[in-house]
Amino acid sequence: MSEQPSRLNLCCSLPSDAKAANPNLFEIQEVADGIYAAIATPQYKVNSNAAIIVTNDGTVVVDSHSKPSAAQALHQHIRDLSQQPVHKLINTHFHWDHWQGNEVYAKIFPELSVITSERTRHNLTTPGIGVGGVAFINQQIEALPAEIDQLKNDIVHAANAEEKSRLETHLQQAEAFLEELRGLNPILPTQTVAQSMTLNEGGREIQLLLLGRAHTDGDLFIYLPKEKVIITGDAVVDWMPFLGDGYPEEWIGTLDALEQLDFTHMILGHGNVAPKSHVSFFRSYLTDLIDAVKRAAADGATVAEMQVAVADQLAPQYEQGMSKYPLSRYRDRIESTIEIVYHKVVHAH
Ligand SMILES: [Zn+2]
Incomplete structure (x- = not known):
């Protein structure tokens, strides 16, 4: 069995443990010499992007998606890019869709270091923090059967063949995801970062940068100053x-700090x-968004009223730019987002 599957014979030379790997989950783009973005194909059970940094003595990977089969699919691409082992895996934050594939790298590369911020390690290991971490795996397992039943019900009532086939794909993904979660082996960080630091890798x-709280309280930015590339995790996304x-509110200050850095490309x-x-x-x-919610609250609007008025008010500027992909579009999320902002920014004071 070849250790160097070329793109042409990839179909027939996969190791047996990678049979489930889907070659269409990622598109690999070279962003700078030896630095690659793995752009995840939008899916119902979402996968994060990854970054692949090839060095003279090992490869650094940033983020590992929502499930081992996705990490396995990406590892097939990594083998095409470099013969060096993956020796560092960085998780940008604790959310489920950025770390649940860690076990794939840990299994193949026993020397692997898994690096996160100190807060992210805390969040991964403390139940009830949010949508990620070891305890959240069981929450997903408990929630999925109802989600699967709902999808089955929606399929029966689908308005047309196109809708039905879309829902059937979702059902398939949900069922496969549940199976993977049941067998998940959560791999935690072996090394944490309490303040910004620099790795000199081959x-x-x-640079591993803590620029402030944003998407979570432990967001780690990975910055390559010479190549002018930054990897942002979900502190910046395109949806x-x-x-x-x-x-x-603090997120805005963190983005100000980000903007001080000299870079040309962001892997989101x-x-x-x-x-x-x-x-x-x-x-x-x-x-x-924050200004509009604050103003509406000051004018005495209820959350339900804001969900209509603020959504429409921001739409001309943001609906198009926030709706580029077939998921997490502006109208899918704006109502829940307005409610979250109200509770975090207005009601909290
Ligand atoms: Zn994410």
Whole structure:
């Protein structure tokens, strides 16, 4: 069995443990010499993007998606890019869709270091923190049967063949995901970062930066100053950001700190590689959203009223830019987002 499957014979030379790996889960883009973005194909059970940093003495991978089969699929691509072992895996934050594939790398590379911020380690190991961590695996397992029943019911009542086939794909993904979760072996960080630091990896300078609270209280940014590339996790994404475990007002200051850095390419937690200018769009969305919710609350609007008025008020500027992919679009998320902002920013004071 070849250790170097070429793209042409990839179909027939997979190791047996990778039979379930889906070659269509990621699109690999070279962002700078030896630095690759693995852009996840949008799926019902979402996968994070990953970054692959090839160095002279080992490969560094950032984030491992929602499930081992996705990490396995990406590892097939990594084998095409470098013969060096993966010796460091960084998780940008604790959410389920960024770390649940860790076990794949730990199994293949016993010397692997898994690196997160100190807060992320805390969040991974403390129950009830938010949508990720060891305890959240069981929460997903408990919630999925009802979700699967709902999908089955929706399939029966589907309005047309197209809708039915879309829901059938979702059902298939949900069932496969439940199976993977039941066998999941959660791999925790072996090394944590309490303040910003620099790794010198086989000739590359890789900065691990804590710029402030944003999407979570432990967001880690991975910055390659020479190549002018930054990996943001979900502190910057190209669709509607999830604010449930976030710090909306502090997030803006963290984006200000991000903008001070010199870079040309951002590998985001979700969505395509973006230019630096995307930070401005993303920050102004958060700023305008918070301002609008505060103003509506000051005018005495109820949350239900804001969910209509603020959503429509921001739509001309943000609906299009926040709806580029077939999931997490503006209208899918704006109502719940407004409610979250209200509770975190207005009601909290
Ligand atoms: Zn994510």
